[in-house]
Every structure is written in C-alpha cells, then in structure tokens.
Amino acid sequence: MGRIKRFAGMLLFLLILAGSFGLAAIFNTTMIWAVWYAFVFVFLLCLGQLIWPLTSVAWRLRPVERPADTPFSLTGTVVNRRWWQWQPQWQAQDHTGWLAPVTLLGKRPAAISVQAQFSRGIYTSLRVPVRSQDLFGLLSKGRRVVVPADVTVYPAVPAALVRQLLPMLSALRARQRAGLVDPYSLQGYRQYIPGDPLGVVDWRVSARVGHTMIRELTPEPTPFVHVVFNANAQTFNEQEWALFFGLQRATRNWTNVWYWWPTQAGTWAHAHEVSTQIAAAYQAPAAAAVWTPGETPLRGATIVAIGAPLATSGQGTQIVQAAVGPDGRLTGSMIQRKEQQSS
Template sequence: MGITARGIGLLGAAAVLLGVGFRYAYPELAVLGAAAAVAVGYALVTAAWRPRLTVRRVADPDRVARGEPAVMTLTVRNTGRLRAANLVAEDRCGGHLVPVPLLRLRPGRDTEVRYDVPTHRRGVVPVGPLRVIRRDPLGLAALARSYGDPVPVWVHPRIHPLRAVPTGAGRSLDGRTDSVPHGSITFDSLREYVVGDELRRVHWRTSARVGELMVRENVDTSLPRIVVVLDNRATAHPELVDGVVESFESACEAAASVVAAAAREDLPASLLLVVPAEEEATGPLDRLAAVELTGGGEDVLRTAVSRLRQERLGDTLVFLTGPGARGELGQVGALRGPYPSVVVGVFGADDPTPAGAAGLTVVDAGDGAEFAAEWDGIRRW
C-alpha cells in the first residue's frame, strides 16, 4: 500500500494543523486537521479493499514463428458478490503494458480484451500478470496487486525450407540411397519389462541374474542421425546492433531449418548447445526460442568438442557459429573421425571463410535464407 504525493502532503498538513490548533487553542484549525487526517484514513481503507477477480489468458497460438501473428485473449471476471469493480488495470506483455478497462465491472460479470503479442523478435514472451491499481476517489492512496499467472508465448526462429537432407554414413533400407549395410538393427541397451512388450525381446540371461524381466532396446543404425550444434557463446557472435545479434539469430534460423528438414524426412536429429543451458523447454524449436548468448571462450568449445567426440551421437554433424569463432574451426575439424560428415555454417563474416578450412565443408551465409540456398548446393555429404 502506498500514499500518493497528494496524500503525503495532506497528512503533513493535518499534523501541522492539529499541532497548531491544540498548541494555541484554535479549535477551527484542529477541526481542519482532524478532517484531513480522517480523509487520509478513509483513503487507506478504500484502497485496501481487495477486489475478487479471476484472470484467464488464452494465446492463439502460443507457439509461432518469428513475424507471424499471435493474439492474447484476456478474460477478467468479478467473482465478488457485493461491489462492482471500478479499477485501473494493465497487463504486462513482454516489455509493454496493455491497458485493461475494468470500469463498473459488476459482480458475476466479466470483460474480455484481445491484443497482439509482439513477435518481431525470437524469444519467449511472458504475458502477465495483470496489475490492478486500486485508488480512492480523492487520489490520496493507491494499492497495486497482481492477478493471474503469466503465460509464455514461444516465438520460434523462421524456418527456411531445405530440399537436401544428409544421408549419413548408414544407409536407409527403403531405397533412399545405395550401399545398404547388413544388420541394420543393433542392440542399444536393456530396460525393465512393461506390459505390452514382446516376449521375444526379453533377455533371459540378464533377467535371471537381476531377478526381474529385462527387455532389449534396439536402434536402427541404417538411418542417418543428424546432430545440430549451435554455438551460443557471445565471443562467437560479437556484433551487437540495436540490441540484436543478427549472426546469432541467423544461426538459430539455420538450426531450426535443419531440424525441421530432418523431421520432414522422419530422420532422427538432435540439437545441442556449445554452452548447455538450464531450461524448461523440451522440444528443439522451444529450445531455440529460449536460447540466449552466454559467456565462454575457447576452453568451453574444447569441452563441447570432447563431449561430442566421446558420445558420437550421430554420423552427420552440423556446426553453426558466428564470425568470432572462425579461428577455432580447427577444433571442429577434429570431429571428422567420429562424424563422417561435418558441415560448418558461419554467419555474419565480412569475408568468405577460406575454402576447405580445417578440411571441413564450410557454408558462409549472411542470414538464414542464404544458408538454405547454400545448403541445397552442397553436392556431397
């Protein structure tokens, strides 16, 4: 609860009038001081009344590509039974405030407000909570309260269509490529039996040893596995213009395009960050919406490369970085052993990266659309 400047002035005047009135026996001044004090007290009691409101938000849609429209529908209902709400309210949408009219909102009634969510930048736009300001009629006191939980709107990077998809070292059995290896189904791990598993997949020897049924998990090694690594170090993307690092935004668009192309072809693909982030997002596009630049130098890249070499997550590696990391591509080139196909995308460089740098296939691009065009021009993976 806060007293406005007018209220503070009136309260100070009340104290002065009461003091002078009692000190010098002026009842008129004492009455004026008492009236001013009563007015401030009435203002505090009026502002302290807490309206009973329920807030519901619906984003349509809650996940969009950068630049696509998204609308938030806010419904505020007065669940009180005695008084109509006559309030000043505003909803927080990202870094903006949206006015919400709550004039004479009667008990049991609701009001609805629709407004556009800004999607001109990639990211997670938090919408809410609703901030309700209760003032007294004299403007002496004001109290702000929050209603409702914030709702995120995920703004994904733009996806540029890619026609070419890496075939990898393993070859699919459905005729997509030649040179099909024998024994495409390979043992991967053991797990506990669950209802519905085929009994022929039970590993009886291990089950007898541990005392419960264990089932074999197999993977299809004939399908190419694509690993997309996004360099989210600030040192790799040093150019900041108007609060936006365009090279990093282009790299995010390229990562989203590769992941979407792999999903279209039903190929397994994974998205990794050079600097892992603690985030609630699970899907790759949500992760690309939430990712931000962070600290880290060449040692962080060395750790990420070592992890990729040890885990061998796939056969096609796509490394996306900015102009600040062109001198570190030698470390990425060391992954050509575990990953038969390595493609590096460099965004925002002033001059082309030397052809065949570190023995890699390098794609220089100014933005995501240019990367898509250059990607489709790669003849051999």
C-alpha cells in the same frame, strides 16, 4: 483536460452535497434528509470502491504459444475477488492503448483481450497498467499490476533460410541412404518358429541340418546426417538458433537425421524434435564442449554444423558448415557446395 473535468465534477458533487445539507438544515424535513443521506452514501461507496486495491481483480489468461516478435492476443476473463466489489469503468492498457471499459460487478466475470508482443522466452507474469473509475467518472485510480500468465514465445522461424537449407539437407540424406549397399549383416542361425517370415528362411542350411532354419540379421550402422548447433554464449546468434529450431520442425518426420545442441551443463542434448518450451527458454553455455555423438557410430556420417565451425573425428565423416551472416543470409561450405553444383 481529464483532470480538470474530474475536478469540476467533484466540485459540483460537493456543492450538491453541501446544498442538500443546507436545505435539510433549513427545512428539516425527512425527505430532504433522506436525499442528503443518499448523496453521502453514494459518495462514500464511490470512494470506497477506489480505496480497495485494484490487485483484488483476478485474471484468468489462457496459456498461449506464439513465435517471437509477432503480435498476438491474450484472451481471458477478469473478475472481482469479493462479491461486494463493483468497478463500473475498469480498463487495462496494452501497446495499442487503453482497452474499452468493462463493468465488474461482484463475482460476475468479464471477457478481456490484451494485445502483446514479446521476444523469445517463457513468461509467467506480466505487468499491465490498469485503472478504475467510479460510476460518474469523478474518482480515478490506476497502477501497474502483476498478472499471472503462461506465455511461451518460441523462436520465429526464418522461413526463407529454412527453404534454402532444406533441399540441401534432403540431398545429403538421400546420398547417405543411397550409399548403404547392404543394410544388414548376418548374426547367426536359429530354428524356425511358426510366425517367422518365410523370406528369412535359409533353405540350404535347412536341407543340411534336416529342419527349417532362418537367418538372424543385425542392421548395420546406418550413416546418419547429424545437424549440430555449435555455439556458446559469445558466438550465439538468435537467427541461427531459430534456423536450427525451424529445420527440426520441418524434418520431424524424417529418419536418420539427428539434431544436437549444447546445454548449460556442458553436455550435448539430442532429440528428434526440440520442444517449444526448450526452444523458448534455451540459453547457450559459456563454453560449448567438444561435440561427440556418444555411442552413435560416425562411420560414413555427414555432420552439418550450424554456427561456429565444428572439428570432430570419425571414420569417413564429412563436415559441412552453415551459418547466418550479418546480412541475414546463409554462408558456409554447404552453401558454396550448392552454388558449385548449380553452376
């Protein structure tokens, strides 16, 4: 129907153009020739605006960060690159349909809001269908253009699984801290310096040597809770990675809880909080290396393995397992232990 309407409008415009030329040729008056030249000028101007590529429109989309598979709006502005361009009916399309037409006249910017929904990843460009029509709707041109963007889509955190695993992780952390009887060991003595706390002054040693001495204490290795995302390219589970990322976001203010995940280089990365950029672009390696905490002591530590079962050695270490089953529920020894305690 739209094509028929445009064809009929174009035919009518050509008939008017031919009629004005005929009148100008018959009567040969200055006014009629002026009208005909005006029609020709408008026709060529409408045609010329559509001959110029639509990619000459500049997009300025604001950077956004959103969870995966969640609808969001990309807001920004569009403007012609050249001051002599004009596109009175310019439109873009998203998954909801064609947006309302905007008017682009010269370098005057126009606001635009495109609805989008993406899976996890980092997107630097988008392909957006656009079209432009002349002022009378007689000519139309459309294509898909590449739009520069800065969109970070991080994993959608499974809130139900995080709420289920968070109390168990908190209980493990509390048990680790309670098992630390003496958090400091004596390294030696040194002479008192003004400003040192009086609580570390050893009065017996001070009386024996004749001047004030204080104890130098070294913290004992504190038992940690290590949360390890153990997966390779074959065993990678998107929900388990989202659970790992969600736990970090929920416990970023906790102490003595460390997080580890395998990198493409075959090593293990550690940080108290995974950034959204890393979480969005993460790809599991072909084969995960054997987990090792490096120089971090494992004596008395508890290791929570999310994903594939983890085998590691350490003095008095405890390994508990948590995974996401095919039905989207938590499974593993950590869940079984919780169920046994509740029963």
